[in-house]
Amino acid sequence: MPDRRDFLKASAAGLLGASMLRPIMGQASGAPFKLAASEGEVVFGGEQENATRVMYYNQSVPGPVIRIPQGRESIIQFHNSLDEPSSVHWHGLRIDNAMDGVPGMTQSPVMPGEQFEYRLRPPDAGTYWYHTHMRSWAQLALGLAGVLIVEEDNPPQVDRDLVFAIDDWRLDRKMQFDTNSLGSMHDWSHGGRLGNYITVNGAAEPVFEVARGERIRLRLVNIANARVMHMLFNEPAISVVAIDGQPVEPFAPESGRIRLAPGQRADLIIDMSADPGSRSAIEVVIGEYAYEIATFVYGQQAKREQLLETPIRLPDNPVNQTVLPSEFRHVPLRMEGGAMGGMRSATFEGREMDIRELVRNGKVWAFNGIVGMPQEPLFRVERGTAISIDVHNDNGWPHAMHIHGHHFIHDRNSGMWRDTALFQRGERGSMRFIADNPGKWLIHCHMVEHMAGGMVTWFEVS
Ligand SMILES: [Cu+2]
Structure with missing residues (x-):
């Protein structure tokens, strides 16, 4: 980069x-x-x-x-x-x-x-x-x-609690939603529905008035169908305090960059440090361009001259205090299909189909050779079983894997509990968790066109 x-x-x-x-x-x-x-x-x-x-x-x-x-x-x-x-x-x-x-x-x-x-x-x-x-x-x-x-119960002391819900729209020149491209198999077999118009809280390039010295908790949520948001912050005093809702040891994002796949969240603490009257942009990088999606504009009055320096560590949740055992039940999950993916055939609704027939049925993706929701779950376990879903992203596209009803550790040593994890093309990695919530739960790609095109399965906890 x-x-x-x-x-x-x-x-x-x-x-x-x-x-x-x-x-x-x-x-x-x-x-x-x-x-x-x-x-x-x-x-x-x-x-x-x-x-x-x-x-x-x-x-x-x-x-x-x-x-x-x-x-x-x-x-x-x-x-x-x-x-x-x-x-x-x-x-x-x-x-x-x-x-x-x-x-x-x-x-x-x-x-x-x-x-x-x-x-x-x-x-x-x-x-x-x-x-x-x-x-x-x-x-x-x-x-x-x-x-x-x-x-x-005891939220951390901040001056303001801000939300950025970031979305990606495909609009025409008259600002009309591009309905004709809904269901486009080209989108479904590539990176999903990518837009041409990014909004924050439903607004184009909103301006947020801030004050020097102010401490803001900023909750970022990627609500787009398919776009991975590569965000750039131009504020130096930022720390990430939670990922997908779960507290983490606060850390400064490298060069102000935050990457959010569809469905992912990050909580930031920002101590606004620029001079009164200045501005700083929040950008999303697409290709070689950095698009301004929102702007902080500093008012003339400082909130405080000295920035707050005590870091904020959010109170732990039950889930991020879970200690995983060393033994797991391993469940392989091979992700295949898509454009340039080389998938020739797969099973859909109990029948082997070649790729042409699959496409005629609106299907282009598979987990372990099976397209869409199978009759039988990916696995069925007793409550409390430690699971390692061993993912192989065996196709040409990144995928944002989401597990319902549970949080998991992506990459065995990351120490971060997530509910949605981005797997790059070719990546082999694991999603490890304790299946402790009874019921039937989905596992799917959160690029929702990929889910609709076949990347969905389920598991059952008894
Ligand atoms: Cu996907």
């Missing part, structure tokens, strides 16, 4: 330069939270006549930021006002299987006009998100996602 200074500057909004900061809603704790999915229009930037047709939660893109307490039950009443079935998945939460939101496996699809009550009792605090798990290659692309925060 070239030095950060070598990137050419470009505008993320590209089509329209105007920026607009959309407020994101909070929630008073205690009362049931109502979440409704519907279709409507939003303005990302510019004129009302350029409003974009989307699917959204509570008429907002992204959906409202939902804040719930750790270890206590919260009720979320989901109402489907779309004219197609949907469901809500709570990404990264280790909750009851019946609340996991996977249609056809943990619940029936929520039909148009119907409701479903999600009862969440998350054991771990941190930054998570929620999104549709029904035709997500279309519904997620159209906007059905939002951020979910599980509050610590």
Whole structure:
């Protein structure tokens, strides 16, 4: 990679330069939270006549930021006002299987006009998100996602708690959602649906006013269908304090770079250190360009002259205190298919098909030679079994592997608990965890076009 200074500057909004900061809603704790999915229009930037047709939660893109307490039950009443079935998945939460939101496996699809009550009792605090798990290659692309925060009992002292939900849209010159390319087998067999318009909290290049000396907790969430966000921060006093919701030993990101695959999160502590009146951009690197996706603008008043120096270490969660044993049940997982992948045939719905027939069925990816959800699970174990999924990414593309209902260690010595891990092409690595949450759980690629194209399987904990 070239030095950060070598990137050419470009505008993320590209089509329209105007920026607009959309407020994101909070929630008073205690009362049931109502979440409704519907279709409507939003303005990302510019004129009302350029409003974009989307699917959204509570008429907002992204959906409202939902804040719930750790270890206590919260009720979320989901109402489907779309004219197609949907469901809500709570990404990264280790909750009851019946609340996991996977249609056809943990619940029936929520039909148009119907409701479903999600009862969440998350054991771990941190930054998570929620999104549709029904035709997500279309519904997620159209906007059905939002951020979910599980509050610590004793949150660290910061001046501000900010959320960046980062999304990637494919829009035409009139800012209209490119519907024709939904389901494109070219996208599905390559890197997934990549957009041309990046938003932060549903806005193009939003501006955040900050003050020198201010301490900000910034929660980054990649809610894009398929784009791996290579982010650049131009603030020197940054530490990463959590990954995928789970506290880590604070560390400074190398050269201000943070990489988030689809579904991944990072919590940062930033001590704003530039002079009053200055600005610093947050960029996403695509190829040789660095696109500004948001900007910190320093006000004239400093919050404090001396930066806070005491580092913040988030309180541990139950999951990141898990000690893995030295013996595992090993489960091989070979990922194959895709463009230039050399997969000639695979089994789909119990029958061996050559690649042409698979493509005619909208399938291009396989796990262990099997396309899509198999009848039998990848493995079935008793609760408490230590599992090592030994991944071989045997194709030409990176994949963001997500395990439902559990967190795992990617790379045996990383010490970081994740729910979504990026496997580079050719990579061999493991996802190690204790299968301790009873039920049927998905394992899939979170580039959702890859999931739809066959990269999905499941396991059962009894
Ligand atoms: Cu993938």
